[in-house]
Amino acid sequence: MEFTLWARDLARSLLAEPLPRRWAHSQGVAAKAQSLAGLLGADAELLWAAAMLHDIGYAPSLATTRFHPLDGARYLRDHSAADERLARLVANHSYALLEAEERGMRDVLEVEFPILDHAELVDALVYCDMTTTPDGTPTTVDVRLSEILTRYDRDSVVGRFIRRADEDLRTAVYRVEARLFLAER
Structure with missing residues (x-):
């Protein structure tokens, strides 16, 4: 319980106001x-x-590289x-390795924060991120990916990354949805 309170308080202190x-x-x-x-x-x-x-790296006080997964994970570390597993999850959430490659930072991310060898946990974080709107409400992966593409120019780093990661993101979400379906039966 203390672990989750610490995480909530830290995220709030870095994100709530700015x-x-x-x-x-x-x-x-x-x-x-929590639902998982x-x-x-x-x-x-x-x-x-x-x-x-997962998004604390967007906090103005932490945004040194302007690549939020890396900035957030470095702060945590x-x-x-x-x-260490928490920092690695933050660093690699939602296929960040593909965005790191678009930014010329793949080697840095891989060396500092290797991807966890726990596919179910990695998929679960993708599911949570890709089925939640920017305002915090539930959505579908289809709507979420479309929404991201409306915010970023097609040829921007994020636009290129999302198009490259689309299939991987959807597949991770579908794997979690299948597990949820089987658990309900």
Whole structure:
């Protein structure tokens, strides 16, 4: 419980005032993570914390590289008592490795924060992020991906990344939805 309170308080301190919409999104992603607790067992709190903290790298005080997964993970590693797995989840959330490649930062991300070898946990964080709107409300992966593309120019780094990651993001969401369906039966 203390772990989740710490994650919530940290995210709030970094996002609530300067980026209230990002804070709302983070709360919605964490709420979605809570709904997956039964699927993840012992990793449920880790997922919740990663969901709450996944976008802290957008905080103006942390945005040194302007690549939010890396900035957030570095902050967690260097300025908090965060578990290494938490920092690695934040660094690699929602196929960030593909965006890192678009930015010429793939080697940096891979060396500093290798992807966790826990596909169900990685997929769960993708699911939570890709089924939550910027305002924190639930949505579908189709609507979310379309919404992202409306905010970014097609040829921007994020526009290129989202188009490259589209199939991987959808597949991760579908895997989690299938697990949820089977768990309900």
